[in-house]
Amino acid sequence: MDVDHPGRTVGRGIMCVWTHAAKIRIAENVIRGASRNGIEAFDNFTGPDGELEIVGNNIITSKEGIEYPNPLTPNGIAAGWFLDTKRGASAEAGAPPVVSRNRVEVRGDRSIGIALFANNAVAACNDVVLAGGEDAMGFVQTGSFGFFMNNRVRGIGRYAVYAAPFEAFRAAGNTFAWTNIERFDPVRGTHYFAGNGNSVLGDPGAVVDKGVGNRLLDIRPCSLPGIDPEEDWEPIEDMP
Numbered sequence: 001m002d003v004d005h006p007g008r009t010v011g012r013g014i015m016c017v018w019t020h021a022a023k024i025r026i027a028e029n030v031i032r033g034a035s036r037n038g039i040e041a042f043d044n045f046t047g048p049d050g051e052l053e054i055v056g057n058n059i060i061t062s063k064e065g066i067e068y069p070n071p072l073t074p075n076g077i078a079a080g081w082f083l084d085t086k087r088g089a090s091a092e093a094g095a096p097p098v099v100s101r102n103r104v105e106v107r108g109d110r111s112i113g114i115a116l117f118a119n120n121a122v123a124a125c126n127d128v129v130l131a132g133g134e135d136a137m138g139f140v141q142t143g144s145f146g147f148f149m150n151n152r153v154r155g156i157g158r159y160a161v162y163a164a165p166f167e168a169f170r171a172a173g174n175t176f177a178w179t180n181i182e183r184f185d186p187v188r189g190t191h192y193f194a195g196n197g198n199s200v201l202g203d204p205g206a207v208v209d210k211g212v213g214n215r216l217l218d219i220r221p222c223s224l225p226g227i228d229p230e231e232d233w234e235p236i237e238d239m240p
Contacts, residue, residue, distance in 0.1 A: 006063075007035065011065075024044060028057065039079070043087075089143070097122075100125050110135040114138070118169075152179070171198070
């Protein structure tokens, strides 16, 4: 999108909303200048056999964006359930989003790299660059039991990871494993937790914890030993 006033333009690179029984795969796209969300996939009732996968996209937002329905804009990827969070938080919501191998650069003062509104979401191997203002955030998770692994956040922003409840979503029991924050300059902290029972694996940086039972586990990525045992070894066949 190339307009003179992106703050007055609802520009979405790819928008997928209110589908039913769908298998959604948004992959390998190049998106430039979106003034709201580079990729937006909200309230899609996929059903038990559906899927929602966002993989391998390259996104750079505009420097300003339309502040509707909230002033957090322009954003890279937004997925899950935003309009009907009660249904989205239920067991019948369908397939949670799987977001992987995306390169996202957000340039707004209050941009979000990747925002997920879903339980059981997965985000792995994404590269987020915060190239705008001090209120930008890398990852936002409102749902519970999500798994975030081997993501990277660079640039300057309020938080690299922000997990907080939103309407029916409780932001509890998520795992954030080995987030690379070596080149992230935090304004307030690296991780923010307003929900309970979340875990950070690896270097947590500066954590702001407003919840209960959140854990910081200094577990580094590891490689397993060779497959050959050191001594003679046979499987036990008479296990109870």
